[in-house]
Amino acid sequence: MANTKLMGLFQDPEQAAGAMTKLKENGFPVEDLDVYSGSPFPEGSFGEHEPEMRLFMFPLVGALVGFAIGLLWTAGTQISYPLVTGGKPLLSIPPMTIIMYENTMLGAIIFTVLGVLFESRLPRRKLGLYDERITEGYIGIIVDCPEERASAAETALQGAGAEEIKREEG
Amino acid sequence: MYYRRTLTDAQINRELLDVVLRTPMWWVVIVSILGLIVAGAASAFGFMMNQGLGVTGLQQPIFWGFFITNFIFWVGISHAGVMISAILRLSQAEWRRPMVRAAETMTVFALMTSLLQPLIHAGRPWRIFYWVFPYDWARGIWPDVRSPLVWDPTAIITYLTSSSLFVYTALIPDLAIIRDRSTGWRRTVYGILALGWHGNPRQWKLQGIAGILLSALILPVFVSVHSIVSWDFGVSLVPSWHVTVFAPYFVIGAVHSGVSAVVTLMILMRKLYKLENFIWEEHIDAVARLLIVVATAWLFFFWLDLVFALWLKEEQEMTVWHLRLFEPPWSWLFLVFIVCSYIIPVPLWMFRRVRRSFTWMLWTSLLVNVGMFLERLIIIVPALMRKGPWVFTYDTYRPSAVEVTLIVGSIALVAFLLMLFSKFFPLIPIWEEKEGQKLIDEVKVGDRVVPALVKEH
Numbered sequence: 001m002a003n004t005k006l007m008g009l010f011q012d013p014e015q016a017a018g019a020m021t022k023l024k025e026n027g028f029p030v031e032d033l034d035v036y037s038g039s040p041f042p043e044g045s046f047g048e049h050e051p052e053m054r055l056f057m058f059p060l061v062g063a064l065v066g067f068a069i070g071l072l073w074t075a076g077t078q079i080s081y082p083l084v085t086g087g088k089p090l091l092s093i094p095p096m097t098i099i100m101y102e103n104t105m106l107g108a109i110i111f112t113v114l115g116v117l118f119e120s121r122l123p124r125r126k127l128g129l130y131d132e133r134i135t136e137g138y139i140g141i142i143v144d145c146p147e148e149r150a151s152a153a154e155t156a157l158q159g160a161g162a163e164e165i166k167r168e169e170g
Numbered sequence: 171m172y173y174r175r176t177l178t179d180a181q182i183n184r185e186l187l188d189v190v191l192r193t194p195m196w197w198v199v200i201v202s203i204l205g206l207i208v209a210g211a212a213s214a215f216g217f218m219m220n221q222g223l224g225v226t227g228l229q230q231p232i233f234w235g236f237f238i239t240n241f242i243f244w245v246g247i248s249h250a251g252v253m254i255s256a257i258l259r260l261s262q263a264e265w266r267r268p269m270v271r272a273a274e275t276m277t278v279f280a281l282m283t284s285l286l287q288p289l290i291h292a293g294r295p296w297r298i299f300y301w302v303f304p305y306d307w308a309r310g311i312w313p314d315v316r317s318p319l320v321w322d323p324t325a326i327i328t329y330l331t332s333s334s335l336f337v338y339t340a341l342i343p344d345l346a347i348i349r350d351r352s353t354g355w356r357r358t359v360y361g362i363l364a365l366g367w368h369g370n371p372r373q374w375k376l377q378g379i380a381g382i383l384l385s386a387l388i389l390p391v392f393v394s395v396h397s398i399v400s401w402d403f404g405v406s407l408v409p410s411w412h413v414t415v416f417a418p419y420f421v422i423g424a425v426h427s428g429v430s431a432v433v434t435l436m437i438l439m440r441k442l443y444k445l446e447n448f449i450w451e452e453h454i455d456a457v458a459r460l461l462i463v464v465a466t467a468w469l470f471f472f473w474l475d476l477v478f479a480l481w482l483k484e485e486q487e488m489t490v491w492h493l494r495l496f497e498p499p500w501s502w503l504f505l506v507f508i509v510c511s512y513i514i515p516v517p518l519w520m521f522r523r524v525r526r527s528f529t530w531m532l533w534t535s536l537l538v539n540v541g542m543f544l545e546r547l548i549i550i551v552p553a554l555m556r557k558g559p560w561v562f563t564y565d566t567y568r569p570s571a572v573e574v575t576l577i578v579g580s581i582a583l584v585a586f587l588l589m590l591f592s593k594f595f596p597l598i599p600i601w602e603e604k605e606g607q608k609l610i611d612e613v614k615v616g617d618r619v620v621p622a623l624v625k626e627h
Contacts, residue, residue: 038179038347039604040374051372055379059387077304077312095316098398099324105391106328112387113335116380117365120373122342124366132350134369137179137604142370 004150005129005168007036008141008157013045016139019160020046026156028143036130036140046141058115059108066107070100129168138163176610177447182603183347186596189443190348196442197593204586211579214572215290223293227568231561232554236573237291240580242420242546243427244284245326245399247539247584250428251277252333253392254457256385264609265456267602268448272439272588273432274337275597279587280431281330283580288322290576298323318402325391325398332388339380342367343601377601396421403549409486410553413478419471426461426468426511427542433457433535435588437528439597448598451526458525465516465538472545486556493552500552503544511541 010016016035023033030049044050074096082090117123134140141162143153150167157165177185189197218225228235251273258266289295299305302323304312313320345364352360367373400420403411413419433454440449479487494500515534524530551567569577591597612619 034370036368036370037374038369039343039601039608040378041371041608043371043375046371048371051375053372053376055376055383059383073304074315077315081310081312092316095321098321099315101394102321102324102328102391105387105394106331109328109332109335109384109387109391112380112383113339116339116376120376122365122367122373124368127361127366127368130368135179135347135350136183 002147002169003144004147006143006145006150006153006157007129007131007166007168008143008160008162009131009133009164009166010139010141010160010162011137012161013041013139015161016141017046019141019157019162020048022156022160023141023143023153026152028145028149028153028156032144034142034144036134036142038135038137046139053119055112055115055119058111058118062111062114063104063108065111066103066105067100069107070103071096073103074099129166131164131166177603177607179604179607182600182607183351185445185447186598186600186603187348187351189592190594190596191351193593197589200442201586201589201593204582204589207582208579208586211576211582214575214579218290218293218572218576219295225570225572227570227573229567230564231556231558232551232567234291234550234554235567236547236569236577237287239543239546239550240577241284241287241291242399242550243539243543244280244287244580244584245396246420246424246427246542246546247431248277248280248284248329248333248428249392249396249421249424250430250432251275251280252329252336252388253425254429254432254460255336256389256392259381259385260389264606265453267606268445268453268598269432269436269457270602271337271340271599272435272597274333274340275588275591276431276435276584277333278330278337279584279591281326281333282587283584285323285326285330286583287580318398318405321398322402325395329388329391329395332384332391336384336388339384340377340599340602341595343369343373343377344596344599347600348595393421396424408553409484409556410475410479410490411549413475415471415474415478419468419475422464422468422471423542423545426464427539429457429461429464430515430535430538430542433461433531434539437532437535439592440528443592443597445598448603451528454528454531455522455525458519458531461535461538462516462519465512469512489556490553493555494548500548504548507541507544507548509541510537511545 008016008019010019020033020035024030024047030047033048035046035048075091078091084090129142131138131140141157143157145153147169154165226235226237255266255270255273257263258270289298292298301317301319302313306312342364345360346367346369349357349360349364397417397420400416404413404416406412436449436454436457439445476491479491494504515538518524518530518534524534555566557564614620
């Protein structure tokens with residue numbers, strides 16, 4: 001059966017937190033609830049679901065990729081055109097480390113940003129259920145539920161003092 | 171702790187998006203003037219490419235002049251932007267909020283401008299790509315990784331990419347705010363740039379982590395970049411350039427000039443964009459206190475540079491220092507440099523009244539950058555003014571009109587890019603300001619009610 005998404009708009013964060021409590025009391029699993037706000041609130045302000053993330057993996061992988069590219073670039077170019085200078089070893093390690101260091105850091109930073117976007121579930125092609133007032137200070141409480149539970153969710157949102165309730169059929 | 175004015179989210183949106191959502195006449199006038207100066211500089215560059223480097227003041231034995239000085243100068247300016255933002259984000263300093271975006275953006279544009287300088291200096295810019303990037307597969311000829319000519323672009327491109335990503339990541343929530351306030355094609359463009367941002371707790375948490383993680387990753391890059399730039403000098407055999415303190419000396423010099431540039435930028439922003447509700451005396455005061463420490467640390471390294479020369483008494487090195495300190499015009503320039511970059515501003519910054527005066531801080535911060543430009547010129551040119559063996563024709567360095575035009579053009583270019591940025595994106599992070607508003611409170615202590623900051627750890 002298709003799911004329905006509801007969004008209750010609240011001007012007051014206290015009311016929004018109250019709506020979350022009511023929805024949970026009415027048996028809506030916390031994983032199916034979401035909160036949209038125009039600025040960050042302290043973690044757990046609305047009793048929301050604690051997201052699991054693996055962001056730490058991204059800079060590590062990026063650093064390894066960057067280091068490998070740096071090594072390939074510096075060692076590869078010296079080996080592919082071998083020019084022995086003054087009888088010294090072909091690979092000049094100290095300057096190689098400079099380039100490898102920069103590439104390692106670049107890889108780590110690029111992958112961190114990619115990781116942030118991936119973990120934030122961005123980019124999204126469509127905004128879906130959303131209201132522009134959210135960036136004016138309103139809080140949007142989102143409920144993703146089966147069609148037959150939509151009226152219960154609506155009642156809970158209204159009971160908590162939602163100024164408006166929007167609906168999107170799944 | 172600052173006496174923050176209480177503003178609603180809607181007020182913050184309105185005030186910080188004023189120039190983004192409408193185009194004031196003064197903005198058009200300033201951008202047009204800056205655009206004309208940039209066009210003039212581009213023409214001067216075209217003329218130089220057509221005529222060759224002979225139209226500059228560069229000649230035997232001085233082949234590094236204004237362009238390389240300007241390169242070091244802009245790399246220096248670029249440094250403080252991300253540094254100040256990263257340190258303040260890492261330490262969660264409350265007063266970071268109004269200054270981080272402008273500082274980070276200045277870093278990006280200053281770095282872009284600095285990258286142009288070696289291209290201009292080469293006279294035939296397309297050749298640089300051949301020296302730097304390993305693309306000549308057909309002939310199997312590669313850049314020499316042992317040369318600072320390769321280290322420099324690698325470091326600067328790393329820093330530029332990182333800084334740009336840093337700016338963009340923190341800009342996403344604000345792009346969503348602009349998306350929600352615009353219509354038509356602008357809404358489509360901002361919608362694409364905002365990547366479908368909703369602002370759920372997961373996204374906000376990641377935004378916070380990104381700020382801290384990227385700051386931690388960018389800070390080592392920041393230190394490495396100006397160290398590598400200093401090695402352009404340090405690995406040469408030119409007297410007075412191969413001093414062991416050059417890397418930290420360059421880094422701290424960059425911070426000194428860069429933080430001063432941040433002060434200049436913030437004061438101009440406050441005036442032009444009417445940001446009185448966001449940038450206060452307390453912010454400038456805090457940066458000025460930081461500047462006293464930075465400037466004094468910089469003076470210490472400058473002193474070390476001189477002491478090492480006096481300690482060794484190496485003949486050629488002493489000749490260079492003699493030129494710098496006692497031979498006009500270098501002695502005069504040296505005097506102007508030290509007076510502008512330390513002797514006038516630092517004692518003045520000791521006074522609270524000066525630190526909290528926008529006028530005083532504007533002029534003293536500008537003075538620092540005049541001094542720091544001269545510092546780089548004095549490091550470079552006198553060191554090269556030596557008649558070496560097998561040099562039969564030689565002369566001193568006098569910058570030509572083309573070089574002066576290009577220097578003025580580079581300043582105009584950074585200002586022009588900043589003005590363009592401010593037209594399309596807010597110079598103060600809106601979401602950070604809103605977050606700051608939520609965390610303030612007042613606490614009654616005895617008979618006084620003092621502002622307090624609620625903070626999560």
